[in-house]
Amino acid sequence: MRVLALMTHPDDMELCCSGTLIKYKKLGHDVIACHAANGDMGHMVIMPPELREIRINEAKKAGAMAGFEVLTADFGDLTLNAADLSQQKEIIRIIRYANPDVILTQDPSDYMVDHTELSKMVFNVSFAASCPHFMPELGPASKVTPIFYCDNYNGLNFIPTEYVDITEEMELKEQMLRCHESQIKWLYDHDGVDAVADQRTHARFRGIQCGVQYAEGFRQLIADQRMRPYRVLP
Numbered sequence: 310m311r312v313l314a315l316m317t318h319p320d321d322m323e324l325c326c327s328g329t330l331i332k333y334k335k336l337g338h339d340v341i342a343c344h345a346a347n348g349d350m351g352h353m354v355i356m357p358p359e360l361r362e363i364r365i366n367e368a369k370k371a372g373a374m375a376g377f378e379v380l381t382a383d384f385g386d387l388t389l390n391a392a393d394l395s396q397q398k399e400i401i402r403i404i405r406y407a408n409p410d411v412i413l414t415q416d417p418s419d420y421m422v423d424h425t426e427l428s429k430m431v432f433n434v435s436f437a438a439s440c441p442h443f444m445p446e447l448g449p450a451s452k453v454t455p456i457f458y459c460d461n462y463n464g465l466n467f468i469p470t471e472y473v474d475i476t477e478e479m480e481l482k483e484q485m486l487r488c489h490e491s492q493i494k495w496l497y498d499h500d501g502v503d504a505v506a507d508q509r510t511h512a513r514f515r516g517i518q519c520g521v522q523y524a525e526g527f528r529q530l531i532a533d534q535r536m537r538p539y540r541v542l543p
């Protein structure tokens with residue numbers, strides 16, 4: 310299978326679904342991890358142009374630890390807009406390039422505008438990307454795929470319907486998150502949270518719910534053409 314994680318900022322993949330992606334990779338599937346926004350607003354001191362470079366490099370370093378292909382749509386933070394045609398085009402181009410069998414993305418109820426706009430945009434354009442006469446210059450049409458919405462930072466408003474046991478992937482997930490040094494500092498300075506400790510607690514909490522040590526939770530998009538008669542998650 311080809312697995313596309315279309316997440317928002319450079320650390321969202323590590324926080325929300327990296328354990329599952331590591332598991333896909335171990336099973337021999339191709340994993341493409343794309344962050345739509347470049348993370349350029351996520352620091353108290355470092356200015357956006359420099360931060361953009363730092364965060365793209367942190368994401369590449371983290372993805373390389375697990376053998377993922379890492380892409381970015383390079384949108385500025387706080388600019389995501391599901392109705393923006395130029396942004397839609399870029400996401401269609403990425404979906405057609407990845408030609409995925411499944412997409413993991415942010416939940417529509419997530420906590421901030423970049424996440425919720427991306428969620429909406431992925432739902433819309435992942436269908437548009439399958440229509441061969443729609444913007445053919447962006448590449449050959451892709452399939453209409455299942456979409457799984459990822460858990461959010463602290464699980465508020467999110468009841469998983471499916472779980473993935475990431476007990477064996479937990480250490481690498483944490484090492485990957487630690488690559489996002491600038492973001493870990495931002496989350497501490499801006500939100501007063503310890504992201505590394507919190508993601509372990511969160512994975513343990515989801516693990517309790519499904520009877521394993523650590524887990525990630527997901528919610529499948531229930532819609533026509535998005536269903537499969539077998540389990541898609543690893």
Ligand SMILES: [Zn+2]
Binds near residue numbers: 317318
């Ligand atoms: Zn984010």
